[in-house]
Amino acid sequence: MSTARTWAVALTGVDGHMVEVEADFTAQTPEFRIIGLPDKALGEAVQRVRNASSNAGLDVPRRRLTVNLSPASLPKHGSGFDLSIAVATAAAGGALPAEAIRSTVHIGELGLDGRLRPVPGVLPSVYAAARAGFGRVVVPHANAAEAALVPDIEVRAAASLAEVAAMHGAEVEVPDVDAVEMPVSTPADADRLDLADVIGQDEAVDALVTAAAGGHHLMLSGPPGAGKTMLARRLPGILPLLREEEALEVAAIRSLAGEPITHLDPVVPFVAPHHSASPAALVGGGTRVARPGAIVRAHRGVLFLDETPEFQRVALDALRQPLESGRIEVHRAGFTASYPARFQLVLAMNPCPCGNYGVRGAECTCPPMAIRRYAGRLSGPLRDRIDIDLQVARVAASRATSGEASELTSALARARVVAAREAAAERLRGTPWRVNGEVPGERLRVGALRLPAKVRAPLDRALERGTVTLRAYDRVLRVAWTIADLAGATTPGIDELGRALFLKKGLLA
Amino acid sequence: MAAKDELGRAGEERATQHLRSRGYAILDRNWRCEQGEIDIVAFRDDRLCIVEVKTRRSELYGHPFDAIDERKRRRLWRLAFAWAAAHPDAARRREIRLEAIGLVGADASTARLEHLVDIL
Numbered sequence: 325m326s327t328a329r330t331w332a333v334a335l336t337g338v339d340g341h342m343v344e345v346e347a348d349f350t351a352q353t354p355e356f357r358i359i360g361l362p363d364k365a366l367g368e369a370v371q372r373v374r375n376a377s378s379n380a381g382l383d384v385p386r387r388r389l390t391v392n393l394s395p396a397s398l399p400k401h402g403s404g405f406d407l408s409i410a411v412a413t414a415a416a417g418g419a420l421p422a423e424a425i426r427s428t429v430h431i432g433e434l435g436l437d438g439r440l441r442p443v444p445g446v447l448p449s450v451y452a453a454a455r456a457g458f459g460r461v462v463v464p465h466a467n468a469a470e471a472a473l474v475p476d477i478e479v480r481a482a483a484s485l486a487e488v489a490a491m492h493g494a495e496v497e498v499p500d501v502d503a504v505e506m507p508v509s510t511p512a513d514a515d516r517l518d519l520a521d522v523i524g525q526d527e528a529v530d531a532l533v534t535a536a537a538g539g540h541h542l543m544l545s546g547p548p549g550a551g552k553t554m555l556a557r558r559l560p561g562i563l564p565l566l567r568e569e570e571a572l573e574v575a576a577i578r579s580l581a582g583e584p585i586t587h588l589d590p591v592v593p594f595v596a597p598h599h600s601a602s603p604a605a606l607v608g609g610g611t612r613v614a615r616p617g618a619i620v621r622a623h624r625g626v627l628f629l630d631e632t633p634e635f636q637r638v639a640l641d642a643l644r645q646p647l648e649s650g651r652i653e654v655h656r657a658g659f660t661a662s663y664p665a666r667f668q669l670v671l672a673m674n675p676c677p678c679g680n681y682g683v684r685g686a687e688c689t690c691p692p693m694a695i696r697r698y699a700g701r702l703s704g705p706l707r708d709r710i711d712i713d714l715q716v717a718r719v720a721a722s723r724a725t726s727g728e729a730s731e732l733t734s735a736l737a738r739a740r741v742v743a744a745r746e747a748a749a750e751r752l753r754g755t756p757w758r759v760n761g762e763v764p765g766e767r768l769r770v771g772a773l774r775l776p777a778k779v780r781a782p783l784d785r786a787l788e789r790g791t792v793t794l795r796a797y798d799r800v801l802r803v804a805w806t807i808a809d810l811a812g813a814t815t816p817g818i819d820e821l822g823r824a825l826f827l828k829k830g831l832l833a
Numbered sequence: 834m835a836a837k838d839e840l841g842r843a844g845e846e847r848a849t850q851h852l853r854s855r856g857y858a859i860l861d862r863n864w865r866c867e868q869g870e871i872d873i874v875a876f877r878d879d880r881l882c883i884v885e886v887k888t889r890r891s892e893l894y895g896h897p898f899d900a901i902d903e904r905k906r907r908r909l910w911r912l913a914f915a916w917a918a919a920h921p922d923a924a925r926r927r928e929i930r931l932e933a934i935g936l937v938g939a940d941a942s943t944a945r946l947e948h949l950v951d952i953l
Contacts, residue, residue: 353901353933353952386896386935386947 328415328422331429331458332393332408333449334400337614337654337661338576340452342429344394345405347412352388358409360393363401363613372403372434373410380438380486381496382414389413399659401613404443407432407462410485411492420494429453430488431471432464438485441504442466447579450474451572462488465503470585473575506584519558519734524723528555531714531827533737536562537744538806539759541647541669541709543632546716547686548679552672555716556628557594559670561734563626564742565590570624573664577623580616593625595667599634603642607652614654614661619646622667632671633701640706643669647709668761671702671710683718711761711799712827744809760806765798768805775801779818783825792828800824843941844888845872848934851946857882860923866915869908874916881927883913888936888944897935898949906931906952 327348333340343360356370377384391409393400408430415422431449433441446467453461454477461479463471468481482488483503490498522529528544532555535542544552566574571588578593579585597606597618608617619627619642627643629635646652646665654661676695680686690698748760751773757763767773777784783800786792792800804816804824813820849859852875860881861874873884885905887897909931917924931952938944 351949351951353906353949354896354898386898387949 326416326422328412328425330408330412330415330425331427331453332405333429333431333452334393334398335402335445335448335452335580336398336659337663338448338573338580338616339662340449341395341398342452342456342458343398343400343405343408345408345412345430346392346394347409347416348390348392349385349387349416350390354386355388356391357389358391358393360391360396361399362393362405363399365403366400366405369403369406369409369434372406372436373413375436376406376434376438376485377410377414379436380410380484380489382410382419382485382489382494383417384413385417389416402443402445403433403441404431404445404449406434407440407464407485407488410434411488414489414494415492419496420489420492424492427458427460428492429458429461431461431467432482434485435504437501438499439501439504440464440482440484440488442506442584444582445576445580446470447473447572447585448576450477450479451576453477462491466506466584469587470575470579473572473585473588517558517561517734519562519732519737522551522554522558524719525551525555525716528714528716529732529737531712532559533562533732533740534803534806534810534827535559535668535670535712536737536741537759537810538711538748538803539668539761540711540803540806541671541761542712542714543671543673543707543710544714544716545673545675547683547718548674550716550718552716553628553630556596556626556630556670556672558734559626559628559668560592560594562737562741563592563668564738564745566592566624574624577616577620577663581621593622594628595622595625596628596630599629599631601635601639603636603639606639607642608654608661608663609656611656611658614656614659614663616663617652619643619652619665619667620663623664625667626670627667628670628672630672632673633698635701637701637703640701641703644705644709647706669709673702674698708795711803714827740810743812744806747809747812748806760802760809763802763805765795765801768798768801773805775804775816775821779816779821782818783821786825796828800828803827840888840890840939840941841886844936844944845886847936847941847944847946848884848886849873851934851948852884861916861920864916866912866919868911868915871909871912871916876923876927879927881913881917881924881929882932883909883916883929884932884934885909886934886936888941890937890939892937897937898933898947901933901952 329346332343334343411425414420433443442464447470450471451474454474465481465483471479484501486496486498489496575585595618606617606619650666652663652665675681676690678690681688787797804821807820808816857875857877859875864871872886875882889897913929933949933952935947936944
């Protein structure tokens with residue numbers, strides 16, 4: 325009877341920190357204490373570990389047991405430490421060899437019957453373990469597929485504590501239990517949303533492809549029924565597929581949000597929070613444990629805000645930090661968590677509260693003041709980050725009923741987007757940026773990428789007249805470069821610039 | 834005498850023999866005062882040992898040591914000082930230590946014995 329150690333993982337945000345779990349028996353009357361800043365759920369591990377151990381046939385000596393979670397100053401939360409505490413306890417009590425668990429990471433919650441239950445955040449935890457150089461991790465059966473996504477680490481799945489103990493060489497009977505399963509979610513049907521379904525909106529489809537190719541933030545404005553949502557939902561289908569490490573990042577965030585992960589999804593995520601969402605729902609929050617919000621779940625994907633002016637102003641302004649830095653920091657009294665949040669923003673709005681302003685054949689019933697107030701809900705700083713401002717009109721009846729399908733499918737559009745992005749990446753080689761939407765304005769105005777005066781002329785004139793701000797000027801240049809990339813041109817010509825100006829006209833008016 | 838009290842007495846007897854065999858000098862047994870009772874007071878290595886003996890027929894209702902909780906420990910300390918106050922000559926300049934002996938088995942003479950030295 326002595327001290328035994330094993331390892332577990334504490335998560336703050338998506339970052340995993342290795343935690344050494346030490347169990348030590350001293351010759352005093354029975355007591356079971358967990359120290360090292362556990363939260364309530366982790367403190368209750370005392371009961372779960374005690375009952376699960378006795379039901380697994382592992383004798384817990386009647387002595388004082390102290391479990392220390394080191395580093396002791398790092399706050400730890402959740403029930404994922406149960407398994408590591410149980411095996412460290414068993415090893416300290418002599419039921420299994422201490423050497424066997426010394427360099428293995430254990431993750432999982434225990435049921436009173438000794439079965440292993442799945443926990444959220446297994447993917448980032450296993451990822452952290454692999455990065456820290458651990459060679460073996462034991463996870464609950466239901467998390468096995470998720471853990472197996474991480475390369476360079478051996479994943480052992482177990483259904484019960486007895487199975488884990490036997491794995492490490494304890495002489496216990498392994499009961500034949502039904503493993504606890506995770507509820508299976510039906511996969512999203514994003515694949516079935518094809519760009520070819522959009523008919524009679526060639527302008528809008530073109531703008532959508534441009535936005536995808538340059539990573540430009542996009543605003544769709546138009547009357548109800550014009551197809552704004554339909555367009556936005558098809559954006560993930562034309563964005564390039566995620567590379568493996570990007571897909572891992574996305575899956576890690578989904579795992580933190582408690583979703584079951586069975587495979588890596590290469591299609592970018594699409595998150596569309598309802599307009600009643602609070603700032604905490606968008607950013608993420610919680611009092612002790614930070615949960616990722618909608619902005620974080622849209623990392624590497626598309627964040628779609630339908631009916632944007634209906635969102636609370638503070639909620640919208642919460643987007644400004646991640647749009648600027650690609651990360652979001654959640655600060656609470658007890659902790660600070662930092663999440664990646666690099667997403668493509670798609671806003672959709674009606675032209676006025678009733679939706680009919682400027683629509684031919686319809687009558688707008690809104691007073692002028694209401695229209696101004698409606699448009700004013702979007703703060704200037706947020707509008708400034710929108711590169712493409714697209715007016716979507718209702719489809720004319722003749723085109724809608726003509727029965728002809730658009731020939732541009734999502735697969736074709738994606739191929740164009742990938743080719744354009746490759747051209748941009750080639751040009752931006754050696755810089756921190758990958759797509760045109762990220763390039764700062766002065767890079768396009770001065771230096772090697774400066775356009776000849778003849779091409780710039782219409783834009784310069786607009787700037788002189790004051791119809792575009794300098795920031796809008798930069799945006800037009802960026803979009804012009806993307807249009808040139810899509811067209812296979814080496815630099816934007818006067819046509820590309822004109823088209824970019826057209827896509828920005830929302831701010832010109 | 835009830836069966837459980839008989840088992841308790843037999844357990845204390847066995848504990849006393851165990852302590853003697855380990856070189857303890859037994860000073861007092863079943864010492865009573867207003868605050869309760871001390872099972873065994875013994876003396877070893879210049880230390881005054883206050884020993885609590887718990888005997889259980891089986892572990893069905895928990896291990897004997899489970900019955901020695903924080904409250905029980907605090908009472909044992911009070912009793913220890915009460916004994917020391919009542920026997921100033923024997924206790925003078927001696928460190929006091931709480932010990933516990935747990936026995937599990939229907940027959941005290943063959944029961945499994947566990948001895949905790951210094952339970953704080």
